[in-house]
Amino acid sequence: MSKPLVCFPETPTSAKELIKYIKEKKTADVDWQSGKAFCLIYYPGEERSKTIREIYDLYFSDNALNPTATPSLAELEAEVASMCADLFNGDGQVRGNITSGGTESILLAVKTARDWAKKNKPHIKRPMVIVPASIHPAFMKAFHYFEVDFVPVELREDLRANTAAMEAAITENTIMLCCSAPSYPHGVVDPVAEIAAVAKSHDLLCHVDACIGGFMLPFLRKLNYPIPAFDFSVEGVTSISADIHKYGYSTKGSSVVLYRNAALRKHQFSIYTKWNGGIYGSPTISGTRPGGTIAGAWAALKGIGEQGYLEMAVVTMDATEKIRKGIDAIEGLDIMGKPDMSILAFKSDKMDIYALADELNKKGWHFERQQLPPSIHLTINYIHKDVADAFIDDLQEAVIRVKKFSVRKIANKLQVGAVKGLHKILPEGTVAKIQKRQASVDDVNKENTAAMYGMMGALTGTGDLDEIVLDFMDKINKVKDVPRSITEE
């Protein structure tokens, strides 16, 4: 029997040693402070962050589970919901909660819809939700957890949700239509008003996933960007999710989910009144709820305010415009659809986009690689204000290198072909030697993960890929090496 690689610590480690160890370990992570990460990180600058962090710290140990113990947190949460209801043009009837993130907001919206249907459409035994193909996989997680069927509907040519096709997919089991403002993969806002109207006419719920756009689109509308209404001002929209830890620029672990009225939100709550421990009621998925993220969310909205968000939106759109123009100017790169805010993806018919991604990674840039079709995804926010030009410079160079690289790859392919041909006339051992040489050529290019992504792409939609991904997730969540002991030098 083997022991776990890392044993439970017998003695305490000093703060000094812990901090030293972590600082060193952390150097392996993406260097987002440089502005080179176009995903995962949203940073409003040191001054704004400092305020949020200070308020967060005041609630470091507080638990929002029991509102009678921490009435201040209950109030801060209700205030955040109210401020967001106002931002999304809702009235005094709108109700909402702070959750740990977009995924929890979406899980709750789906659970609410399921339980709303149980009560209001009791004949439905297998509830079903219709979503555009571009909807965030947090929905699939929710459908999986809550055993709700779903139908993903192909997008229109412009990569927005196809309302007619969604309406055609409605059956007697349908309980809700969903859409995004905007979608994560392409940054385009779905036709919310059309979809909400269809939902209303069929007596269905309609959820708008504004997780990524919730704290950008309202400000862009104020700045006269042509953004259509996507919120409670649209009749038929019954719930909205919006992440305060994205363009709301608060600490990780804060999002809101809002409902048109209190009656709908009641389906979100979980209660048990027969427990020895007392009457138990919990508004969201977690039991214990960190006070810090709630207070932090409140501090972000209050401390930044409309004026601050407008300022950051202007700066963000300037950077986006520079990057968009830079990409447009490069022969062979195509921005997908017409992105409505500061999220965009680009692809290429002329070069291997994953090889281009490899080249950009080598220069320290970090971003998501998408599939179907292969593309590079950029989420641009306030932290990118000073890097747009540098990114475009590196992109131009990377494109030149990839074009050369493609020529080399063709040469490699010819070599492989030649080796295969030689197989027929040369003795076994010689062939093996040549093949080994070929393998070492591939090793030299090991930092180029393009081939791996290509292979993954070829496996898309097969059970094999699911197995590979599950295996990968298991491996990455395991201790790899025994960490060297922490000792002060």
Ligand SMILES: *Cc1c(COP(=O)(O)O)cnc(C)c1O
């Ligand atoms: C980020 C995101 C989510 C999921 O939010 P998490 O905070 O990662 O759980 C859902 N929908 C969209 C459009 C998103 O961008």
